[in-house]
Amino acid sequence: MIEREQLEMDVVFVGAGPANLAAALHLKNQIKIHNELVERGQHPGRIIDDLEIGIIEKGSAVGAHILSGAVVDPVALRELMPDFLEQGCPVDSVVTEDAFWYLTETKKIKSPITPPPLKNHGKYIASLSRICEWLGEKCEEAGINIFPEFPGAEMIYDENERVIGVRTGDKGIDKEGKPKPNFEPGVDLLAKVTVLGEGSRGSLTKQLMQRLNLHEDKEPQVFSIGVKELWEVPAGNIDEGFVIHTLGFPSDAQTYGGGWIYGMKDNIVSIGYVTGLDYVDPLIDPHAEFQKFKTHPDVAAILQGGKMIKYGAKAINAGGYYTMPKLFADGVLLVGDSASFLNGQRIKGIHTAMKSGMLAAETIVTAFDHNDFTTKILKNYDEKVNGSWIYDELFAVRNFHASFQRGRWSALVNGGLQFLTGGLAWGFMPKEHHVAGHERMDTLVNFEYKDEGDSQRYANLKFDKQLTFDKITDVFHAGVSHDEDQPSHLHILDTEICATTCAEEYGNPCQRFCPAAVYEMEENATTGRREIKVNFSNCVHCKTCDIADPYQIINWVTPEGGGGPNYKGM
Numbered sequence: 001m002i003e004r005e006q007l008e009m010d011v012v013f014v015g016a017g018p019a020n021l022a023a024a025l026h027l028k029n030q031i032k033i034h035n036e037l038v039e040r041g042q043h044p045g046r047i048i049d050d051l052e053i054g055i056i057e058k059g060s061a062v063g064a065h066i067l068s069g070a071v072v073d074p075v076a077l078r079e080l081m082p083d084f085l086e087q088g089c090p091v092d093s094v095v096t097e098d099a100f101w102y103l104t105e106t107k108k109i110k111s112p113i114t115p116p117p118l119k120n121h122g123k124y125i126a127s128l129s130r131i132c133e134w135l136g137e138k139c140e141e142a143g144i145n146i147f148p149e150f151p152g153a154e155m156i157y158d159e160n161e162r163v164i165g166v167r168t169g170d171k172g173i174d175k176e177g178k179p180k181p182n183f184e185p186g187v188d189l190l191a192k193v194t195v196l197g198e199g200s201r202g203s204l205t206k207q208l209m210q211r212l213n214l215h216e217d218k219e220p221q222v223f224s225i226g227v228k229e230l231w232e233v234p235a236g237n238i239d240e241g242f243v244i245h246t247l248g249f250p251s252d253a254q255t256y257g258g259g260w261i262y263g264m265k266d267n268i269v270s271i272g273y274v275t276g277l278d279y280v281d282p283l284i285d286p287h288a289e290f291q292k293f294k295t296h297p298d299v300a301a302i303l304q305g306g307k308m309i310k311y312g313a314k315a316i317n318a319g320g321y322y323t324m325p326k327l328f329a330d331g332v333l334l335v336g337d338s339a340s341f342l343n344g345q346r347i348k349g350i351h352t353a354m355k356s357g358m359l360a361a362e363t364i365v366t367a368f369d370h371n372d373f374t375t376k377i378l379k380n381y382d383e384k385v386n387g388s389w390i391y392d393e394l395f396a397v398r399n400f401h402a403s404f405q406r407g408r409w410s411a412l413v414n415g416g417l418q419f420l421t422g423g424l425a426w427g428f429m430p431k432e433h434h435v436a437g438h439e440r441m442d443t444l445v446n447f448e449y450k451d452e453g454d455s456q457r458y459a460n461l462k463f464d465k466q467l468t469f470d471k472i473t474d475v476f477h478a479g480v481s482h483d484e485d486q487p488s489h490l491h492i493l494d495t496e497i498c499a500t501t502c503a504e505e506y507g508n509p510c511q512r513f514c515p516a517a518v519y520e521m522e523e524n525a526t527t528g529r530r531e532i533k534v535n536f537s538n539c540v541h542c543k544t545c546d547i548a549d550p551y552q553i554i555n556w557v558t559p560e561g562g563g564g565p566n567y568k569g570m
């Protein structure tokens with residue numbers, strides 16, 4: 001039996017992303033305001049003593065695991081800190097021009113108007129990792145404790161299934177599961193309220209939702225994966241502040257997908273491609289889709305003569321309003337992407353993540369005021385969300401992603417109608433609304449490859465290491481590091497399925513959907529059979545395997561703290 005230190009805190013935030021950093025800072029500000037009102041007799045409540053607030057983060061530093069585009073809608077940032085620019089918020093550029101391109105294999109059709117949801121004029125292009133680093137500093141200045149290299153590994157419940165905190169991961173366990181000389185057991189962080197802001201497909205959020213059935217009567221969460229590179233290009237290739245979104249090549253008409261190209265300061269370009277993780281063709285490889293995207297003549301022209309400097313990949317919540325779980329339970333709140341707060345039509349979740357965190361913070365103030373941390377008070381969070389601009393924004397696009405389940409063309413018609421009507425779904429929406437992505441993947445036999453070329457979709461894709469890169473080269477540019485002498489954090493619940501059924505039915509799609517070459521089928525020298533090999537140290541923590549595996553037998557859990565990518569500046 002391992003003896004664990006217990007640390008009593010008031011509020012613990014799991015994950016130092018925009019949702020939780022905004023939440024923690026807003027909590028501090030709101031307590032101060034609350035106490036001032038009570039002192040002046042303008043509020044009937046009681047003084048809330050200085051709270052012990054902690055944020056735990058699995059990355060080596062705040063921002064190390066943060067990957068985004070990013071065009072930031074500053075609406076929530078402005079509510080949190082009206083003078084965010086004066087306070088040094090590290091935005092990169094102001095968006096000066098928008099474009100929307102429809103790409104065929106060799107041509108681009110520039111839309112005469114940018115679809116309103118993709119208009120970003122006046123918003124900010126930024127490295128979200130840098131913004132989080134800066135928000136982290138603001139939190140520390142406000143007296144909030146931040147613990148990097150501390151992954152939340154397990155939720156702690158009391159005998160009534162009330163969440164009472166979180167257990168952090170052990171350090172110093174070898175790959176056989178035995179303690180090494182540097183073994184340090186994880187700590188039990190006990191809290192009156194725990195806030196989960198783990199981002200897309202949070203590992204604790206997944207456990208919690210299953211255990212407390214938070215998805216009852218909700219539609220399943222659906223996801224995309226964004227694969228991104230940062231490039232330095234010659235001056236003149238793209239203007240700073242120019243934002244391009246694309247549809248079409250290389251995605252086929254059944255697959256949800258699109259690209260982005262953002263011109264940043266100092267000739268830096270953020271470029272990436274989003275592929276829906278509800279694709280049907282089991283041969284799709286989102287990393288290869290992105291590499292193919294860059295070979296389009298108009299895209300390649302922007303990168304011409306440039307150099308790739310960073311790489312990353314991460315899952316994105318795509319389903320929105322109908323796929324949001326119940327946001328609260330006794331002792332716990334869900335914020336940001338963990339709770340599917342992203343607006344899929346705008347591909348924006350930073351502002352909604354921050355606002356959800358701020359509304360969670362206001363609910364926590366009420367909970368301390370009443371000294372009640374049960375659902376009786378925490379349910380106010382749900383009411384606050386539904387009474388805020390988050391509801392107006394997400395409800396209006398509630399049918400957006402589902403309409404793609406019948407392919408791009410029906411989605412475009414539907415999308416236009418939804419825009420005009422405030423989100424109403426039309427008769428030609430799919431009968432089943434959101435369907436979990438892994439259920440949509442077809443088997444190799446069932447999928448209708450129209451011709452041989454179809455099943456060879458990447459046959460012409462060569463990794464020339466100038467414009468296009470193989471996964472291993474890209475992973476090197478993600479700065480990934482994991483101590484190899486630790487148990488794999490990618491648990492395959494039944495490897496027999498990989499070697500048999502999955503190989504036959506889907507051709508082991510994990511080899512393709514993982515953007516970091518983690519999964520490989522390797523011949524076993526003794527049996528001659530091809531078996532799964534997991535190169536967990538390559539993992540960029542995108543969570544795609546946990547989401548897309550058709551048998552749902554891959555369980556992503558947190559590795560030893562500090563391991564993973566280094567997205568600083570991404």
Ligand SMILES: Cc1cc2nc3c(=O)[nH]c(=O)nc-3n(C[C@H](O)[C@H](O)[C@H](O)COP(=O)(O)OP(=O)(O)OC[C@H]3O[C@@H](n4cnc5c(N)ncnc54)[C@H](O)[C@@H]3O)c2cc1C
Nearest residue numbers: 015017018019058065069070071152199226336337349350
């Ligand atoms: C490729 C890509 C492009 C995007 N582009 C845009 C854009 O242009 N504009 C926009 O508004 N939005 C964009 N988004 C969405 C946006 O980035 C997210 O909506 C937003 O970051 C969500 O914030 P969050 O705080 O909920 O989660 P995250 O930003 O994902 O942060 C979660 C944090 O929690 C940590 N964490 C997770 N689990 C644990 C654990 N168990 N223990 C400890 N720490 C943990 C993670 O390491 C991470 O630091 C994009 C997303 C992607 C992936």
